[in-house]
Amino acid sequence: MKRITFQTEYAEPVHPIQAAVGDTPATTRADLLCWSPTPDGTALAWFDAAQATIKALLDGVNPVVDASLHEDTTGTYALIEESQLELRQAALDIVADAAVAFPPPVVFYGNGTVRFDAVGISGALNDLHGQLQKQTTVRIETVQEYRPESSPGLLTNRQREAISSAISVGYYKIPREGTVADVADTIGCSHSTAGELLRKAERSVMTAVVDQ
Template identity: 45%
Template structure:
C-alpha cells in the first residue's frame, strides 16, 4: 500500500466557489477540509487560518449553504457547515467516486489556487487515478511513501498531525537534526511561530499518550 500526496490546480471553469472566494478575500489564505459527509446531505468540518468574521464572508460563496457554526480555536476558525451539495463539477465528483483509492483528510485549499490531498491505495490504482485526474486538473505528485496503520498518537488535531508529518519529512527529528521549525513552517505554509506551537502541542499529546499507555519498550 502506498500513500501519495497530490497537488492540483483547477482551470477557471472547475474552481469551487469557496476556493475562488478564498483567493479573493483578504485576511485568509488557507482552508483545511477535515471531514465531509454524504453528497445527499453534506456536513463538513473545516479549519481556516482566519478569524470568524472573515470566515463568514468566505462562506457566503457557498450557494448550497443551509447553516454554519464557527468556533475560534487552534490559531484560526473551525467551521461546521451544513449544505445541500458539494458544488464541485460533476466530472470531478464522478472521478472521485469511481476511484479505487481512499482519500485521507485534510484536503487543503490555498489562496494561490492550488489544493493538496493524500490518497492511499495499490500502486496500479493510484497510477490510474493520477492519469485520470490529470485529464481534468493540472496535477503533480509531491510525495510518495508506504502507508502504515498504527494506533492513534495521542489526541492530535489534523493540524498537529500534519505538523509532525512535515517535521519528519524535513528531518526535524533526525539525529543529528537536519531540519528546522522554519522548514516545517514552509511545508505547512504558515508562520514559524505557528509551526512551533503546533509541534509543541503535538509532542505533548504523543508523549502523554505513551506514558499513559504504560507499554514497555524493547531495550535499545
C-alpha cells in the same frame, strides 16, 4: 498499502468556497475535515482566520445556506450546509472512480492548490495519479508505507499535517535539510504556530512510545 500525499494545482478553484478564500486577504486555506456526498452537501471545515472573517466569507458564497461557526486559538471551524454540492464534477468523478481511501483533511488553498492524502495499493494509487494528470498539474509530495495508528486520536489533524510537511521538506533528515519556516510555508501558518504544532506532536508521539 501505501499512503501518498498529492498536491494538485487547478487553473480555477474547484469550489466557490475556495474561490472566496482566494479573494479574502485574511485567510489562505480551508481544510475539509469531513463531508457528506449528497446533493445538498454538508461539510465540516477549518479555516485559518477569525470567526468574523469566515462568517463574512461564507455569507458571500451562493450555495451556502447555513453555517455554524466555532473559533479557537488556531482558526475557525465551520459546519456548512449547501443548497447543492458545488464541487467541480471532474473532481467528484475522480474521487468516485478511485479505488483508494482519502483520509482527512483535504486542504484547499486560495491560489487554487489542493493538497490531500490517499491510501491504497500501488496499482490503484498509480491509476489515481494518472487520472489526476489528465485534469490538472499534480505533484507527489510524500510516499510512505501505510501504518495503522494504534491511537487514532494521538495527533490532531493540524499536528499530523505539520509532521507530514516536516518529513516532506527534510526537517527530520540527518543532516537536517528543512526548517520550521519551511513547514510554516507549506501548511500556511506562522513560524511560531508551526513550531508549536511540531513540539506538541513530538511530545504526544514520544509519550505514547514510552508508555507502551
